[in-house]
Amino acid sequence: MADLSVNFAGIKAPNPFWLASAPPTNSGYQIMKAFDAGWGGAVWKTLGVPIINVSSRYGGLNYRDTRMSGFNNIELISDRSLSDNLREIEEVKKYFPHHAVIASLMVETKKEWEQIIKDVENAGADGIELNFGCPHGMCERGMGSAVGQEPAVLETIVGWVMQAAKIPVITKLTPNISNIEDPGLAAVKGGTDAISLINTIKSIIGIDLDTFAPYPVVDGKGTNGGYCGPAVKPIAMNMVRQLAQNPEIARTPISGIGGIEAWRDVVEFILLGATSVQVCTAVMHYGFGIVREMDSGLRRFMDERGYNTIYDFAGKALPNVLEWKDLNLSYKVVASINADKCIGCQLCYIACEDGAHQAISVSSDPANRIPSIIEENCVGCNLCSLVCPVEACITMEVQPPEAAPVTWEQLSEANAIPDSFNDPRAGGNGHYVPEPRLALRK
């Protein structure tokens, strides 16, 4: 029976499912309800000098009939008084002494940092998260992502905090930066106990075609928001991976954030090195109850594979994430269509024909809708298997190797690759390309 409990940089929690600092953690009421529903921790909506919010704050990106596959917001940090928040932190800890309550903080001066750290420690918070990520509003005032984008400033503030704090400190990073390792290293140098990422990505979610104002519209105008939800998950996972693979950061615990909604997302983040995860958009969409599915799925995954704790598989995907130059160039897969499952939509045909390598043909007999793979033209790109609407109909079959494994790096070292346009070997690898004029007959 899997034990989901975690000790994240000294912050203990019954499970790794935490709520990210966001609207669902705006109040003690919501957090108590969440803990009751099964969440193991919560990062309180960022405390600071209370702000004033605008009305109309969120925007959704819908894909087909799927609502909020992406989500953006222009809401700021907590608009409630510090004393109310502190009182409620204390109350939550009284009811849930073994759950993780983490205070997200955002202030400006060293003195303010020292004071607010003392306040949340006195209230009983188990840890602190530094909000260096918010990409709208607060950054205009020199806080949030304005700090996260300046590694030197970030390092300095982390240093102040570490001097003042007695409880564990998590530094939350913004993805609005060219290389996430720069602020990651700065946080580590500043002495942070842990890192969480990603915060939201600067975004414009849409434009009202009648008023030409960006969503969410505030009195006919708008501003960039912070983008999150399922659509950002791949970006977040890569950033988590980058930090987890950096030898100077690797020992620092990472809390993964970005588009997490189901158990599979949780497992993927853990496999890439996260040892707790934070969720916001999925709760804003479906409520606290989704944790039941995450809990059940994670337990089943662990039980089936005999993992006792999440640390048994944390980071297990990292050795398999290489640089491109280290991939085996001799490996080859070829698409295969299961004719019994094929429903004849021919999406694979047109995707390959117009979008890839012209390696699928359709029959001239209109009664036969099942396409065929032209194996000698197939480069093994996967596209057909990705567009196919039928489960497990198109599979990519591994071909017997024609040559010993070899990488670009090895070829480079052996001087076996073209290094100029004039190089006689610079003619590509000769896969099929039809004559341009053949296009006009279609």
Added chain:
Amino acid sequence: MAEYTRPQSEEEFQRNFKQKKPLMNSTEAFVESSRCLFCYDAPCIKACPTHIDIPLFIKQIHTGNVDGAAATIYDQNWMGNACGKVCPTQVLCEGACVLNHAHVKPIEIGRLQNYATRQVIEADKPLYRKGEPNGKKVAVIGAGPAGIACACELSVLGYAVTIFEAHEKPSGLTVYGTAPYKITNEEALSEVAYLQKQLDFDIQYQSPIISEAQIRDLEARYDAIFLGVGIGPTSSLGIPGEDLNQVIGAVEFIQDLRFKKHHLQIPQSVVVLGGGNTAMDAASESARMGAEKVYLVYRRSKDAMGAYWFEYDLALSAGVQGVFNASPKEILEKDGKVTGVKFIKTVLENGRLSEIPGSEFFIECDMVIKATGQAKMGDFLKQIKGLTLDTSQRIVVDPIRYQTTNPKYFAGGDAVNGGAEVVNGAYEGKQAALGIHLYLTGDFRPENPKPKL
């Protein structure tokens, strides 16, 4: 026991004849349109007799370009709204949907089509305009789907078109002969009104073309003539008792029902003779009008029926009882009123249907509806010189241009195909218009872009 109680009011009538394909709301249309795979070389397009670019209009609905969706539909089919409601989509576009092969419910193409076209009709948003007048005049006989489609297409090509219609209303069998749960009169008529308003063709109602003199007159006044005359009244069975008052043809019965609605008197017990879709409609309708017993009697086996299986299912669900391998011999009466039908059992032997001697039996009823086929318009058509009819009295036409053997005459719809769907009439009428255009100008471009607004 009857499934339906007798409708006493318009409201109760509408309840008994609830639309089989009700108008989608915007959420339904959004969710349903999201399911379309956007197949390459889509089978639904090929299955549509008018070749509407179905994946495109579904995508247009989904992306909020509903007017564009309506234009995609009308570009191919002038009866786009009616076809969305009355087409047997189960055996056409929806039957061809590849999702069927995955045992997933096919896309509700008919209802999506209706959703898009209803929006432009109700908002009265014109999509086309009349072409520059080319000085040529065409007479169209019959304002059914074929005639209307022909008139629309000719109008965008710049012809002055006059339709001569025997009835008081346009749309032909869409209004006069379709089961009321498939489309309402209001909806069918609104589409023609919508098209007529933007394309400005003339319809002369209550103007039957019957005589040879009228034909000569039309030939003198018009450059070409389109025959969209459909088929005639229910043909005779040739059995005793057929002339009784309570013996009625299915087409006439449905026409009565569509206009009298709940005021139409249906007796307790009805026998419907026939095995085609019209028989299914008439049986279903009798049951929905509250008849206690409705027998659908067909002289061959259930499997030999011409009706679509889903139309038979619909009749069964309304409480109709099927009787097969029974041939009517006589309609019985007492004091001039129908009391029942005498049948004889039949058997199929060596491909021949024969009666089983001594197997006569009776079904008591108060009314008989004959859905055993309609007479053709042969007598009228024979007055047109040089017009060739086939052995079933259908007009012989060129299969692309729909030109008859008298080059001035073109034809389409039931008069050519012997009785098919609205969508077939719409296709043939449009093709004939392109054929007329070729005949009068030498120009035949089925892909002619239509002048759009």
